Amino acid sequence: MSDTTQSGPVLAADGTPLKRSLSRALRRQKIRALMLIAPLLLFVLVTFILPIGDMLFRSVENQIVSETLPRTVVALKSWDATSGETPDEAVYAALAIDLKMAAEAKLHTRVGSRLNYEKPGISSLFRKAGRQVKKWDVENDGPYKARFLDLHKGWGDPDVWSTIQTYSPKFTNGYFLNSADMKKGADGPEWRPEDEQIYWLLLKRTMFMSMAITLSCIALAYPVAWILANLPARTSNMLMILVLLPFWTSLLVRTSAWKVMLQQQGVINDTLVWLGLVGDDARLAMINNQFGTIVTMTHILLPFMILPMYSVMKTIQPTYLRAAKSLGATNWTAFWRVYFPQSVPGIGAGSILVFILSIGYYITPELVGGTKGVFISNRIAYHISTSLNWGLAAALGAILLALVLILYWAYDKIVGIDNVKLG
């Protein structure tokens, strides 16, 4: 008997192989765990992941042209954009039918706005033409080329037609090219003229400023968190309120307060002039530039750095430091070799928080940044709320998201993401 049990599979009490029985029990456990988090998972999926996915999808989506002007898009396929000539009558006839239908459904101005992002002037071309074409009898009113040219000379501009042709596919990389200061040319992507290049510069600036803000937050928050963690509870709670107080104050109030402090007729400059350190005609420019943005944002984001640092430092046993010193370490060595490594998870958590928050900020830079302290998020906000060019905003957002993920990955490689603690 003992021979057979050793050669065959190990059986559970009910006779099924133990392996299967175990995996079934584990599976049941997993399902139960999944059921427990299902509501949260569903919530995150519906309210967070799907909307973000939908928004990011707009960065490549371009169906409006082919849906609104289906016949024109087909007729334009055979036209050679590099010829420098306008398309033939067939294309104009197709446009007349498309535009009449679009105008009746009030869609012509939408496609006009879409194409206007690529070539200024198309918006009014479509708006005006739609108004007229609505009255045409598209069966017998030809020839259309002459009629369109009569409406506006813009219809005879080959650039207008090549824009329609370039943006007729259902999906486009145009928005992404745009956010890299490039555009779709006749033969592949090309750089935009220098006076229109802005996104690359802003992206670099955003990264640099966010790093600077994160570093200055670390420098200021570390000693504060250390004091908070090492004072007796009564005093540290008092001081904690001081840290949290600005946290509860309106963002705009704090930003305006910095304006009052830093401007040329402001508190700091007035004090410096009164002390005689600075001449009245040589007041320091401390706001409406990068300096102002870094100072203000550091102040606003400081609590996000102090809190994770504090909660990590709170868990570091003071006995370790005493042990190090009793073994002959100097104060510095004890701090650097024993205390600091244990506080790194707090720095990591704080840095990730502050960095990610700061690359997305736009109200504060808009108010105190002047011309050199503006972030790329200001442009995203412009495209979302003013120009309604959501495709470009989505492309810029996607690039920013990708950058954050790359940095997160790099952080994981260098420091290790297990090494991040919020407390």
Place this chain on the structure above:
Amino acid sequence: MKLTKLSALVASTALCAPMAMAQDMADELTIVSWGGSYSASQKNAYHDPYTAMTGVKIINDESSAEAVAKLRAMNEAGNVTWDVVDVVASDAMRLCDEGLAEEIDHDADLAPAPDGTPASEDFGDLLVSECFVPQIVYSTTFGYRTDLVGDTPPTSVCAIFDLDAYPGKRSLQKRPIDNMEWALYCDGVAKDEIYDVLSTPEGVKRGLDKLGTIKDNVVWWSAGAETPQLLADGEVVMGSTYNGRLFSAIAEQNQPIAMLWDMQSFDLDGWIIPTGLSPERKARAMDYLRFATDTQRLADQAKYISYGPARASSAPLVGKHAELGIDMAPHMPTDPANATNVHIYDYEWWADNRDDLNAKFQAWLAK
């Protein structure tokens, strides 16, 4: 199509007999505006009398600054919660183009002037879009510190480019609109040729070069309250902002500031009705619109804020400020004494070129 026709029918019958058909209209209105003293003036002049007359509850939402984006998002979600929205004319054009605002038949949907002049004539050229009902004329213009300009206060807009006569900082809005026109005008371009020049790359460069002569001395603002504050603090010698903001700083807060009306840039603010409302809500919104844009109501608003009524027939009815008791007419941008040299901006041109020029302008600013 059927639904829109039906709602149009409901709306038109409702307008013929507002009282009799009241049961077919929603009894609540969500009105979106800019907030602050502007919303307060609308509450006093339009909302309160309308509520008193009809019993309709009016909810104020202060989201006009993000109205375009929010309306688009609501429309895509299929759940429009706003009934009447206050936007500037260029935003109204954009909303109309995007199919987010209802087209309005100005003569049929709006009240005629007391003497019977149809609304389209009473508003005249100010009807810049099929979807837009103008309410006020405001202007973006300059204020200067009376104590910082010496004995020769500026009389021309070109003073902003004259660093020798008026040293110190100036504040300008962080956008190309108005600034480019002022720059070209002061660079010697005739007023009626500004947009022709600006349509060429050389013209854009010329405008930016002119602005470049004062770039280091400019504080760029993005919120209307910034210039009055900068002037009050003495941070800038002169700066552009909305004329109503300067009026409050001068008349209500007695700051040492004076107006420079030369080449003030007229702009319009008014109402649109979002698309996608149910027939009852649309009927209510149209009923409110008819009431709030009649001659008397527009004139009443000027009692509370220094913006000119958009109807020609309202101008003679403009009276005194409700609290300060001063005559409002001389503080209106449309007053003949203030409007000797005005800049009227071309909505169609900016609708085409705004994004392109904004990109160039921002690139220029960032360098």
